Amino acid sequence: MTSYNDHSGSGASATILPFAEPQRAARDTRPLRLITCGSVDDGKSTLIGRLLWDTKAVKEDQAATLKRDSGAQNDLGLPDFALLLDGLQAEREQGITIDVAYRYFSTDRRSFIVADTPGHEQYTRNMATGASTADLAVLLTDARTGILEQTRRHATIAALMGIRQFVLAVNKIDLVGYDKAIFEKIAHDFKELAATLGVRQITAIPMSALKGENVVLSGHSAMPWYEGPTLIETLELATTRSAQTGGFRLPVQRVSRPGESFRGYQGTVAGGAVRPGDSVVVLPSGMVANVKQIVTFDLVRNAAVAGDAITLVLDRQVDVSRGDMIVSIDAQPLTGHHFDAQIVALQAGGIEPGKRYWLKSGSRRQRVSVAPLSQLELSSGKWKTHEDTLAMNAIGKVLLSFDETAIFDIYEQNRSTGAFILIDPDTLNTVAGGMITAKRSQADAAHRDGQRVVLSLPADLADQLMSTEIFAARRDEADVRRVSAARAADLMKDLEA
Amino acid sequence: MPPDAATRTDKPMQSHTEFDPQSKDKAAKPPLDPHLKALENEAIHIFREVAAEFERPVMLYSIGKDSSVLLHLARKAFYPGKIPFPLLHIDTGWKFPEMIAFRDEMAEAFGLNLVVHTNPRGASEGISPFTHGSSYHTDVMKTEALRQALDLGQYDAAFGGARRDEEASRAKERIYSFRTPDHKWDPRNQRPELWNIYNGMVRRGESVRAFPLSNWTEVDIWRYIQAENIPLPPLYFAKPRKFVERDGMLMWAEDPRFEALPGEQVQEGMLRFRTLGCWPLTGGIRSTASTLDEVIAELEIATVSERQGRAIDRDQAGSMEKKKREGYF
Numbered sequence: 001m002t003s004y005n006d007h008s009g010s011g012a013s014a015t016i017l018p019f020a021e022p023q024r025a026a027r028d029t030r031p032l033r034l035i036t037c038g039s040v041d042d043g044k045s046t047l048i049g050r051l052l053w054d055t056k057a058v059k060e061d062q063a064a065t066l067k068r069d070s071g072a073q074n075d076l077g078l079p080d081f082a083l084l085l086d087g088l089q090a091e092r093e094q095g096i097t098i099d100v101a102y103r104y105f106s107t108d109r110r111s112f113i114v115a116d117t118p119g120h121e122q123y124t125r126n127m128a129t130g131a132s133t134a135d136l137a138v139l140l141t142d143a144r145t146g147i148l149e150q151t152r153r154h155a156t157i158a159a160l161m162g163i164r165q166f167v168l169a170v171n172k173i174d175l176v177g178y179d180k181a182i183f184e185k186i187a188h189d190f191k192e193l194a195a196t197l198g199v200r201q202i203t204a205i206p207m208s209a210l211k212g213e214n215v216v217l218s219g220h221s222a223m224p225w226y227e228g229p230t231l232i233e234t235l236e237l238a239t240t241r242s243a244q245t246g247g248f249r250l251p252v253q254r255v256s257r258p259g260e261s262f263r264g265y266q267g268t269v270a271g272g273a274v275r276p277g278d279s280v281v282v283l284p285s286g287m288v289a290n291v292k293q294i295v296t297f298d299l300v301r302n303a304a305v306a307g308d309a310i311t312l313v314l315d316r317q318v319d320v321s322r323g324d325m326i327v328s329i330d331a332q333p334l335t336g337h338h339f340d341a342q343i344v345a346l347q348a349g350g351i352e353p354g355k356r357y358w359l360k361s362g363s364r365r366q367r368v369s370v371a372p373l374s375q376l377e378l379s380s381g382k383w384k385t386h387e388d389t390l391a392m393n394a395i396g397k398v399l400l401s402f403d404e405t406a407i408f409d410i411y412e413q414n415r416s417t418g419a420f421i422l423i424d425p426d427t428l429n430t431v432a433g434g435m436i437t438a439k440r441s442q443a444d445a446a447h448r449d450g451q452r453v454v455l456s457l458p459a460d461l462a463d464q465l466m467s468t469e470i471f472a473a474r475r476d477e478a479d480v481r482r483v484s485a486a487r488a489a490d491l492m493k494d495l496e497a
Numbered sequence: 498m499p500p501d502a503a504t505r506t507d508k509p510m511q512s513h514t515e516f517d518p519q520s521k522d523k524a525a526k527p528p529l530d531p532h533l534k535a536l537e538n539e540a541i542h543i544f545r546e547v548a549a550e551f552e553r554p555v556m557l558y559s560i561g562k563d564s565s566v567l568l569h570l571a572r573k574a575f576y577p578g579k580i581p582f583p584l585l586h587i588d589t590g591w592k593f594p595e596m597i598a599f600r601d602e603m604a605e606a607f608g609l610n611l612v613v614h615t616n617p618r619g620a621s622e623g624i625s626p627f628t629h630g631s632s633y634h635t636d637v638m639k640t641e642a643l644r645q646a647l648d649l650g651q652y653d654a655a656f657g658g659a660r661r662d663e664e665a666s667r668a669k670e671r672i673y674s675f676r677t678p679d680h681k682w683d684p685r686n687q688r689p690e691l692w693n694i695y696n697g698m699v700r701r702g703e704s705v706r707a708f709p710l711s712n713w714t715e716v717d718i719w720r721y722i723q724a725e726n727i728p729l730p731p732l733y734f735a736k737p738r739k740f741v742e743r744d745g746m747l748m749w750a751e752d753p754r755f756e757a758l759p760g761e762q763v764q765e766g767m768l769r770f771r772t773l774g775c776w777p778l779t780g781g782i783r784s785t786a787s788t789l790d791e792v793i794a795e796l797e798i799a800t801v802s803e804r805q806g807r808a809i810d811r812d813q814a815g816s817m818e819k820k821k822r823e824g825y826f
Contacts, residue, residue: 031712099684102711133693266575268542297576298573421692429688430696
């Protein structure tokens with residue numbers, strides 16, 4: 001059997017021939033997660049196929065299967081990449097991509113996880129799913145058509161899901177004669193669009209995915225006028241969103257009690273950092289404690305940061321259970337019964353006003369009722385008043401109302417503690433993904449004097465007060481800030497003025 | 498390489514007497530690189546989430562390298578406690594004897610609650626991959642056996658070591674993969690999975706297959722085994738073994754049930770395996786890599802995928818998807 005793959009290889013024999021290829025270096029960065037947005041017409045399958053092919057992520061036997069299944073090849077001697085990517089039989093039969101698929105490839109510098117999602121409008125939900133974990137979005141457009149409504153839709157969803165790095169892949173540049181002016185016009189149009197979405201980190205790249213120009217290999221000989229990076233160079237240098245700033249957050253997944261002497265709280269740090277000795281608060285109870293140890297299988301650690309799966313030991317007996325959140329005392333999340341959010345409706349039944357759903361965020365699951373307020377018109381990017389059921393694929397602004405205290409950060413500030421899913425209590429299916437945008441203050445009418453008390457206290461006294469049951473029970477009604485004594489004095493002076 | 502780490506004992510926890518921001522974390526081995534650390538953290542998160550949300554989880558343990566990594570991660574996830582669920586091995590009766598010996602060694606060393614199940618119907622009918630064909634053998638001795646064992650244990654969640662990079666239909670599978678009461682997978686109707694928020698709500702009889710290694714690649718698995726010094730069955734390392742070449746596959750020929758076909762020549766040579774399964778269905782590769790470093794060096798220049806030696810994937814187009822729909826892992 002011969003191989004048309006450009007790996008020099010051994011064909012069907014399982015013998016592995018040692019031939020020179022640079023060893024994959026140890027990865028010194030976290031994997032970059034990206035989403036590709038575009039349709040078959042834009043050449044999305046070709047682009048992803050090209051990424052996998054030119055980074056040698058396609059092995060020979062897979063290539064042989066491809067060759068067997070695709071029969072005829074194109075005139076570049078390449079296989080039909082769509083067959084490599086569309087894993088389900090229904091997709092191969094219909095020639096479409098119906099679901100999110102994940103692809104893996106790596107270079108010497110970094111490894112990548114691609115969420116490959118379909119481009120059609122009825123698959124907004126799939127794109128939202130893929131975008132939820134992505135650090136960067138590659139938006140694909142055809143150089144012959146430029147920015148379309150579809151591009152706007154994809155960019156809007158990606159921005160809404162919190163992606164702040166865009167790559168505009170201006171594909172099929174060969175079909176417009178590698179025209180610099182055409183590329184620059186499209187890039188300019190896109191930057192204007194992205195600016196309206198609040199995205200400023202944009203790289204536009206002219207490329208031919210079919211010919212492999214400016215994807216992994218340079219396209220310089222065809223487009224000497226382009227001096228920017230290739231797609232892979234851009235991806236290698238992109239930043240991951242893992243570095244959540246702000247206060248320490250540990251959603252408690254389970255309580256570990258292997259024996260009488262040990263009680264640890266297991267979870268993944270969802271924000272900030274923690275060290276032994278730090279003062280923390282358990283929410284929603286409001287109990288205060290200090291961190292005694294950070295336990296992991298390998299060692300007792302001196303610090304843990306966002307992303308670390310740890311076991312936390314506190315210095316005193318407090319009541320902590322699954323679904324609680326252990327947070328830093330001086331930068332706490334929002335707690336309350338009413339929150340504003342944006343959601344994407346994922347299932348055929350849509351999201352019904354007033355229906356009580358299950359909401360899961362981190363390890364916390366609680367009942368919620370959802371009141372739609374408005375819906376995003378994807379073609380224009382405008383929000384329209386909409387208080388009825390949000391149909392599948394709709395993106396809406398909603399008001400969430402809880403029976404019991406809910407704990408969130410704003411999604412913009414923390415992608416872990418600001419995100420949630422809705423579960424239908426009848427079907428138990430996941431029916432929406434959502435992002436917290438604000439806490440709704442309970443009483444907008446409470447502007448009369450004497451309704452609130454601003455109190456300035458020494459920190460240790462405040463800690464004692466806050467650890468009382470009476471305070472803890474109404475913790476979500478209190479607003480606490482830690483400041484220096486001088487700043488507190490200034491603030492009090494301001495109030496008198 | 499001998500599985501010497503099997504005798505390793507967990508280090509006693511030191512207590513923190515004072516907070517010293519200057520001191521570095523003290524580790525017996527160098528810390529994992531950020532890439533592997535991120536994968537490890539994700540897997541531990543999934544283990545804990547499933548253990549907390551489901552009533553009767555179980556971990557499928559197939560003895561191979563992915564299962565070995567899975568087992569190691571489970572120990573890490575629940576430390577200092579023990580793994581709070583049993584391990585289940587589906588024994589087809591055709592596994593390499595070295596696999597069974599290794600399995601029992603691990604169970605002993607780590608005090609595992611190991612459940613072994615063989616399909617009694619298949620065993621009494623003497624199902625063999627040679628006389629009944631690989632497809633029927635796999636249906637009865639693996640897929641049907643697995644369904645039996647899951648029903649017997651009334652498990653509502655089962656961990657598996659599948660990775661999305663293994664095969665095209667797996668690329669679409671969720672980390673929590675929902676199954677109907679008769680263990681069916683409906684790829685067109687999967688629950689959406691956003692962020693790292695997993696929906697663990699199921700009705701009685703329904704279940705979830707959970708895949709903590711979803712985002713790992715084969716290279717990640719090997720590099721992690723190396724970094725963490727994880728014990729492996731000796732089959733992964735080259736040594737002189739007897740084999741025949743059959744249908745383009747190098748078949749191990751040392752089992753008493755092995756029969757050479759007319760014209761076949763039993764050869765002896767340096768052989769190892771990239772994946773482990775039933776020996777009549779698992780092709781070896783000619784290799785001199787007898788240490789972990791050599792295996793990894795070989796892997797990083799490999800031009801064929803690891804499932805290349807697996808007869809199950811080649812039987813028919815879309816065969817893995819079909820098997821998964823029927824309840825195969």
